[in-house]
Amino acid sequence: MSKIFPKSANALPLQIVIFLAIAGGVATAAVTYYSTPKYLRVGYQPVQPVPFEHSLHAGQLGIDCRYCHASVEKSATSSVPAAQTCMNCHSIVKPQSPLLEPVRRSYETGEPVPWVKVHVAPDYVYFNHSVHVNRGVSCVECHGKVNEMTAVWHDKSHSMGFCLDCHRDPANYLREPKDVFNLDSPTLAAQGRLEKAHQNIRDWKIMPPQSCSGCHR
Amino acid sequence: MRQAYYSLVFLVLLTVSIMGLRGLRSTSAPIEVFPDMDRQAKYKPQAASKFFADGRADRPIPAGTVPHGRTAEADPAFLRADDFRYAGKTSDGSWARGFPSEVNRELLQRGRDRFQIYCLPCHGALGDGNGITRAYNMVVPSYHDDRLRAMAEGEIFNTITHGKNTMFSYADKLSPDERWAVVAYVRALQRAAHGSLADVPPDKRGELK
Structure with missing residues (x-):
């Protein structure tokens, strides 16, 4: 009886299993790398109807964030300014x-000027700006150094894990209230004043929710 | 078998060259994996609407709208009936002097805080008109001339509310009570600019340099 398969074919099943394992690993790595907000959202820099430069206005001229985003301390939304x-x-x-x-x-x-929103939370997320900025979470923690950006881009992932990193242990992310709108200021932890951050958490009863609701x- | 590995490497290179790396700038909107939950049939603040003719989800208040369900006794802000507090005027229509609430440290600190956000870019930290906009040919008066020092508090309140000359209204940024706090801080700046050694408490004079 003649041989249908050469002898080397005996190794083929094992080789196929090894190849599929490697290919599966590569595919898993690709999905992990590409399918999270760290890839999907970060870096989004839409073309705006007016090439407004935050780096000029907030950076060089030193205009406070709240001059334009006036409602950020008082409401859930940080308002986009009216043309006035x-x-x-x-x-x-x-002129x-x-x-x-x-x-x-x-x-x-x-x-309205048709500004393009850069940071768009999903509709099932109820984020409140005022509670964060009034308790020492600076703009820079979620939006990056907007005062150095010409056109704003999405700098942080805003994934749920990103929120929970801080909600589980806020001390490392807090600033003095007077530094919240100074995007170049260091956190209390970076100043070596972690104890002060813990004291603010106790004094103001900062209890970031970790429950779904x-x-x- | 070797060809299979070559095609795998080729596929990886192809993916990376098309998809790029994390954090690269892109002008195209983020892909949403499950958009049916991400974008629900509801309006969020300052959103667009296809339903209303002007394309806005935020609706302007119709002319002549009156708040209801409150009373002037329970809520002093109701209908803003207090001319002093909400218009800076006395009952005979002249500019009011003084403040509708007590001027204390808290009010002045609130005033300084608001002043440094909304007024400082033009009026300068000291109220001398040397804000950053001076470099862009904005002409801003100093608070420290006799006309503005003699101006009634109510008229300064009115200027913040309605604007004056090249200054626009700041009523959308400062609530009436915040405007009074800013007026109090403007008064403090004026007082400080004309201060003398006699204004400093004797026990603090040693700290001056």
Whole structure:
């Protein structure tokens, strides 16, 4: 009886098993790397209708975040400013700039400037800006160094694990309330004042929820 | 078998070259894996709407709207009937002097806090008109001339509320009570700019340099 398979075929089943294991490992690694917000969201830098530079306004000119995002201390939402806020200065500063045309049109007609939202929480997440900034969580913790960005990009992942890192142990992320809007300020922990952070947590009864309904409802 | 490994390496290289690495800048919106839960049929603040003609989910308050379900006794802010507190005027329509609430350390600190956010870019930290916008040809008066030192508190309140000359209204950023706190801090700046050694308590004079 003639041989159908050469002798080397005896090793083939094992070789196939090894190859499939390696291929499976590579596929798992690829999904882990690519399918989380660290890849899907981070780096999103949409083209805005007006090339507003945070690095100029918040960085170089030192305008406080709250000058434009005025509701951040008082409400769940950090408001995008109305065109009048821009016109407070730009009625005099660069009043003819073609780049500011959408702002002027919005101010005259009342039609909103179609800004593109960079950080969009899923609708099942109920995030409240005011409770965070009023207890020492700085803008920079979730938005990165916006004062150094020309066009804003999504700097942190905003995944649930990202939130829980801080909710489980907030001490390392807290600042003095006066430093919350100073994006270059170090955290209390980075200043070597971790004890002060723990004291604020006790004094203000900071109890970040870890239950589902704390953020989802 | 060797070909199988070569194709695997090729596939990995192809994936990385198309998908890139984490954190790379991209102008295209993030992919949502389960968009049916991420984007529910509800409006969030400042969102867009296809239903309303102006495309906005936030609805402007119709003209002539009156709040209901409250009383002026239970809530002093109801209808803003107090002209002093909400318009800076006395009953005869002239600018009111003084403050509708007690001026204390807390009010001044609140005023300084708000001033440094909303007023400082133009008026400067000292109220001398040397804010950052001076470099961009904005003309801003100093608080420390006689006209503004003599101005009634109610008129300063009114200026914050409605704006004046090139200054726009700040009523959308400062609540009436915050405006009074800023007025108190403006008064403190004016007082400080014209202070003398006699204003410093004797036991603190040694700290001056």
